Amino acid sequence: xxxxxxxxxxxxxxxxxxxxxxxxxxxxxxxxxxxxxxxxxxxxxxxxxxxxxxxxxxxxxxxxxxxxxxxxxxxxxxxxxxxxxxxxxxxxxxxxxxxxxxxxxxxxxxxxxxxxxxxxxxxxxxxxxxxxxxxxxxxxxxxxxxxxxxxxxxxxxxxxxxxxxxxxxxxxxxxxxxxxxxxxxxxxxxxxxxxxxxxxxxxxxxxxxxxxxxxxxxxxxxxxxxxxxxxxxxxxxxxxxxxxxxxxxxxxxxxxxxxxxxxxxxxxxxxxxxxxxxxxxxxxxxxxxxxxxxxxxxxxxxxxxxxxxxxxxxxxxxxxxxxxxxxxxxxxxxxxxxxxxxxxxxxxxxxxxxxxxxxxxxxxxxxxxxxxxxxxxxxxxxxxxxxxxxxxxxxxxxxxxxxxxxxxxxxxxxxxxxxxxxxxxxxxxxxxxxxxxxxxxxxxxxxxxxxxxxxxxxxxxxxxxxxxxxxxxxxxxxxxxxxxxxxxxxxxxxxxxxxxxxxx
Numbered sequence: 001x002x003x004x005x006x007x008x009x010x011x012x013x014x015x016x017x018x019x020x021x022x023x024x025x026x027x028x029x030x031x032x033x034x035x036x037x038x039x040x041x042x043x044x045x046x047x048x049x050x051x052x053x054x055x056x057x058x059x060x061x062x063x064x065x066x067x068x069x070x071x072x073x074x075x076x077x078x079x080x081x082x083x084x085x086x087x088x089x090x091x092x093x094x095x096x097x098x099x100x101x102x103x104x105x106x107x108x109x110x111x112x113x114x115x116x117x118x119x120x121x122x123x124x125x126x127x128x129x130x131x132x133x134x135x136x137x138x139x140x141x142x143x144x145x146x147x148x149x150x151x152x153x154x155x156x157x158x159x160x161x162x163x164x165x166x167x168x169x170x171x172x173x174x175x176x177x178x179x180x181x182x183x184x185x186x187x188x189x190x191x192x193x194x195x196x197x198x199x200x201x202x203x204x205x206x207x208x209x210x211x212x213x214x215x216x217x218x219x220x221x222x223x224x225x226x227x228x229x230x231x232x233x234x235x236x237x238x239x240x241x242x243x244x245x246x247x248x249x250x251x252x253x254x255x256x257x258x259x260x261x262x263x264x265x266x267x268x269x270x271x272x273x274x275x276x277x278x279x280x281x282x283x284x285x286x287x288x289x290x291x292x293x294x295x296x297x298x299x300x301x302x303x304x305x306x307x308x309x310x311x312x313x314x315x316x317x318x319x320x321x322x323x324x325x326x327x328x329x330x331x332x333x334x335x336x337x338x339x340x341x342x343x344x345x346x347x348x349x350x351x352x353x354x355x356x357x358x359x360x361x362x363x364x365x366x367x368x369x370x371x372x373x374x375x376x377x378x379x380x381x382x383x384x385x386x387x388x389x390x391x392x393x394x395x396x397x398x399x400x401x402x403x404x405x406x407x408x409x410x411x412x413x414x415x416x417x418x419x420x421x422x423x424x425x426x427x428x429x430x431x432x433x434x435x436x437x438x439x440x441x442x443x444x445x446x447x448x449x450x451x452x453x454x455x456x457x458x459x460x461x462x463x464x465x466x467x468x469x470x471x472x473x474x475x476x477x478x479x480x481x482x483x484x485x486x487x488x489x490x491x492x493x494x495x496x497x498x499x500x501x502x503x504x
Contacts, residue, residue: 006200009111009190009207014118020187022119023177023199026126026133028192029209030116030141031107032217036076036128037063039100040083041238043132046099046231047091048083050250056082057243072195073167076127080151085160089131089153094413097135098482099232104136107237108218112190112209116141117224119188123147125177125199127169129162140225147176174198228380228473231412231482233422235404246406253406253425256280260424264315265341270322272341280428285320287435290396292323293365301366302438303358303388306398307381307462308370310409311336311419312431313400317368318342320433326361327368328354330475335417351387358391368398371455373475375410379468381459382475389454393444397458399434399465412482434465 028034037060045053059082067075084092116122123145124137130148137143150163165172177186177199189196189203192211200206220226236242256279263275276283293301304325306313314327318341326343337344345361347354361367371384389395402409402423409423423429439458445451456470463470479485 005197006191006206006208009115009209012111012115012188012205012207014115017115017118017188018120020119021121021123021184022116022188022190023123023125023186023203024112024116024190025173025192025196026124026128026137028211029190029196030109030112030124031104032109032215033107034192034211035239037079038237038239039103039128039132040079041240041243042099042103042232042234043087043092043095044083045234045238045243046095047087050247052083053238053243054247057240057247060240072127072169073172076149076167076169077162080129080149080162081160083160084129084151084158087158089156089158092131092158093135094484095232096132097139098230098413100132101136101140102227102230102232103237104133105140105220105223105227106217108223109209110215110218113218113222115188115190115207121145123180123186125168125173127167127173140223140227142224145180147173147180170195171198174202177202226378226380228376228378228471229412229478229481230377231414233407233411233414235406235408249406249427250425253427254421257421257424261339261420264319265339269318269324269341272319273322276319281424282428282430283316283319284430284432285435286432289321289435290438300362300392300394301364302394302396303362303392304366304368304396304398305384305388305458305462306368306370307400307466307468308372308375309377309400309402310375310423311416312409312423313370314342314344314368315340316400316402316431316433317398319431320435325366325368326364327370328358328361329370330373331416333415333417333419336420339420355387355391358388362392362394374478376478377408377410379466380471380473381463381466381468382478383472384455384459386451386455389445389449389451389458393439393441393446395439395444395454395458397436397439397462399432399436399462401432401434401466403430405429412479436461436465 024030027036044056059078063075063078122143124143125147128148129151130146133148134146137146149168152159152161152163168176186203189200189206191200192209260279260281264272267275273283290302293299311332318325324342328345328347330347332344369388371388372382373385376382404426406426407422409419441447445454459470
């Protein structure tokens with residue numbers, strides 16, 4: 001059957017379909033990309049690490065040969081086995097909720113989404129393992145039903161094999177559709193390749209998504225739900241070539257990271273700025289920082305209020321100032337404390353004790369705090385804790401911005417001790433530190449403003465500087481979304497079931 005048997009999706013009228021049911025394929029249809037390898041690679045790296053990604057990469061040529069010259073089913077079976085064999089099901093589910101939505105949402109096909117989003121009932125029929133795609137499709141695209149390949153499990157671990165009837169391609173897709181809908185016939189079907197034709201023929205109207213011309217992905221403002229929180233170490237979607245380059249770079253990058261960390265920890269702070277530039281770490285300073293505090297008995301230091309991108313924010317603030325500024329933190333690993341070139345003081349999450357400690361530190365000099373309490377990767381600011389506004393009127397907002405090309409320097413699920421290493425493993429990481437004007441006296445608590453008014457004002461000022469959006473989300477919201485706990489040390493049991501967790 002020729003591909004012209006079904007018209008292109010651009011010819012599909014999306015108006016008046018509120019009561020219609022749409023059934024769509026995923027790769028190449030809802031998503032622009034026709035290959036699912038990058039998403040298998042993400043699961044492999046985030047759950048199994050470097051060796052599992054290497055194993056998948058070694059088997060990918062075999063998977064490609066089988067996929068294109070034998071059958072789609074055989075190729076996908078190789079990918080599933082190489083990725084999932086031996087993995088804990090709970091780990092796969094966590095990556096599907098916390099990591100994959102960011103990459104899936106950045107690759108939505110505009111024409112397919114136009115039609116898919118217009119329908120009242122939405123179903124996705126895909127050869128991908130259901131466990132890998134269901135969280136994104138239901139939480140972010142409002143999908144009502146996900147029909148995908150089911151994987152075999154044993155004692156909570158994936159075996160790497162597909163459960164009967166096997167991979168959902170060709171006739172298996174049509175059979176799955178018949179089983180789910182019975183005699184009812186969906187109004188609309190969307191596919192992209194000849195193996196989708198069996199299920200497309202069961203729909204009243206069917207359209208195909210051509211591979212060309214290439215189109216731009218749906219912009220984030222048109223998504224029903226923005227991706228505010230996400231986890232995982234990889235910045236870019238790992239195509240086979242990029243996955244290979246990443247594996248080759250990791251040993252080189254780790255040695256480079258150790259060198260950069262050593263330079264920051266051992267050199268005098270006035271020299272760190274120049275050492276970072278020599279080692280490929282770009283630091284840009286904007287605005288006018290305040291002068292060092294005078295050593296008088298009645299003076300206190302300035303409290304720098306920073307937006308929070310990574311745990312390295314206070315270090316790059318100190319680098320920009322050319323002098324070490326102590327930082328108060330909510331949680332940091334022992335390793336990070338050990339290699340830190342500045343003094344770090346842990347907060348106890350006890351309001352009275354934390355206030356007394358911050359006041360004491362301000363008596364000794366300048367101090368930096370990140371009132372969001374945790375990092376956020378996307379252009380959003382979390383709610384600012386208002387405690388700092390009650391303790392001093394000498395407040396200097398600082399907008400922090402960073403960029404990474406290969407690895408994220410933050411994690412919610414992994415070991416935080418590796419955060420600085422992953423950040424410095426990037427070929428040329430960058431930080432921009434923007435010092436804003438000191439808060440006017442009339443906007444402080446001593447002039448009658450409440451601490452929450454001061455905190456919200458500073459949040460808005462920093463957000464405007466960065467062109468970010470203010471939110472009311474907190475540290476607990478982030479960790480409930482990404483890790484199933486509230487982010488406190490010693491938390492073992494998830495507070496929420498996976499299907500009740502908010503968007504990542």
